[in-house]
Amino acid sequence: MLLLERAYAKVNLTLDVLERRPDGYHEVDMVMQSIDLSDLVWLERRSAPTIVLESNATYVPTDDRNLAVQAAQVFLQETGIVAGVHINLEKNIPVAAGLAGGSSDAAATLRGMNRLFNTGLTLDELAEMGAKIGSDVPFCVYGGTAIARGRGERLTRIDHRCHMYVLLIHPRVFVSTADIYQGLNPSDFTDEPLSTRMVQALLEEQVDVIPGLVDNRLQPVTFAMYPEVQQLSEKVEMVTRHPVHMSGSGPTLFLLAPTIQQANRMYNALRGIMRDVYFSQFVGTVSSLANLQSRPE
Numbered sequence: 001m002l003l004l005e006r007a008y009a010k011v012n013l014t015l016d017v018l019e020r021r022p023d024g025y026h027e028v029d030m031v032m033q034s035i036d037l038s039d040l041v042w043l044e045r046r047s048a049p050t051i052v053l054e055s056n057a058t059y060v061p062t063d064d065r066n067l068a069v070q071a072a073q074v075f076l077q078e079t080g081i082v083a084g085v086h087i088n089l090e091k092n093i094p095v096a097a098g099l100a101g102g103s104s105d106a107a108a109t110l111r112g113m114n115r116l117f118n119t120g121l122t123l124d125e126l127a128e129m130g131a132k133i134g135s136d137v138p139f140c141v142y143g144g145t146a147i148a149r150g151r152g153e154r155l156t157r158i159d160h161r162c163h164m165y166v167l168l169i170h171p172r173v174f175v176s177t178a179d180i181y182q183g184l185n186p187s188d189f190t191d192e193p194l195s196t197r198m199v200q201a202l203l204e205e206q207v208d209v210i211p212g213l214v215d216n217r218l219q220p221v222t223f224a225m226y227p228e229v230q231q232l233s234e235k236v237e238m239v240t241r242h243p244v245h246m247s248g249s250g251p252t253l254f255l256l257a258p259t260i261q262q263a264n265r266m267y268n269a270l271r272g273i274m275r276d277v278y279f280s281q282f283v284g285t286v287s288s289l290a291n292l293q294s295r296p297e
């Protein structure tokens with residue numbers, strides 16, 4: 001049986017850092033939102049107990065440095081299943097971009113293997129496995145919208161009906177998440193995270209207010225290390241006359257638009273002057289998407 005799982009990208013609507021932890025990670029408080037830009041993860045059972053990954057992308061590792069391979073390893077170890085899997089990974093999400101592409105591939109692999117091997121694990125159990133692979137993986141297991149705390153693995157799901165279009169601009173710069181966190185100073189830490197206000201705006205569908213509330217404490221660090229990203233951000237702001245934000249540790253920049261007309265205007269203005277612009281939109285949780293797909297015509 002060949003099985004497909006979609007791996008959705010995310011943007012950070014808020015990202016506050018509270019403190020540096022003794023284990024080297026940082027205590028964060030962030031609002032994460034899935035968007036419909038996705039990789040496709042095709043899975044097929046192999047009788048030989050090996051994990052094989054192929055990808056259309058030549059720039060991602062296919063060995064056990066790939067987060068999807070790591071997810072398959074964790075899944076087989078934790079369930080005790082003696083079998084293998086063939087993973088075909090169709091990459092559409094830019095790599096090392098702050099969009100959780102690799103994390104989402106790992107999460108999709110966990111969900112897919114749960115279906116492939118009929119193990120009946122809950123999303124909570126899969127998210128717990130995901131935390132062993134990376135901080136963003138538990139969120140990606142559920143998708144949708146959540147406040148993420150701890151190092152990103154402690155999640156509070158937010159059910160809102162706010163729909164927004166998301167334009168992504170990917171500067172061709174490779175950013176290491178570890179370097180950006182390492183570049184934080186204690187003065188960048190806060191004990192007043194912005195997630196509460198953002199969640200209120202989402203729940204009240206204040207689509208005109210939301211773009212002004214987006215904030216990311218890692219942005220100044222990335223901009224200082226990569227001035228070309230800051231310059232691009234200023235150019236995008238000038239062309240669109242809308243606030244520009246950065247996702248995760250960057251370098252992807254994004255703009256939010258409440259209507260398709262506004263999103264189209266911004267997209268056309270940007271496409272005229274730069275490559276690597278993606279048109280996307282908010283999506284719900286994995287379970288709500290599954291319901292939508294199985295709904296009769």
Ligand SMILES: C[C@](O)(CO)[C@H](O)COP(=O)(O)OP(=O)(O)OC[C@H]1O[C@@H](n2ccc(N)nc2=O)[C@H](O)[C@@H]1O
Pocket residue numbers: 012015024025026027028030098100103133134135136137150151152177178179181182248249
């Ligand atoms: C920037 C974000 O993408 C925002 O959603 C995440 O916080 C990063 O999540 P991720 O890429 O899954 O990160 P991990 O693979 O767990 O960690 C990569 C590195 O980032 C740093 N890191 C990550 C998460 C966190 N809360 N504090 C950290 O300091 C650590 O140095 C770690 O070694």
Ligand SMILES: Nc1ncnc2c1ncn2[C@@H]1O[C@H](COP(=O)(O)OP(=O)(O)OP(=O)(O)O)[C@@H](O)[C@H]1O
Pocket residue numbers: 059060061065066067068094095096097098099100101102103105106136177248249250
């Ligand atoms: N399945 C994968 N897809 C993309 N990159 C992967 C994958 N597996 C491992 N990697 C490696 O992980 C690193 C980060 O890639 P990824 O695209 O996940 O970053 P990111 O979007 O910045 O993640 P995050 O937002 O979670 O910090 C790259 O060095 C890449 O080679």
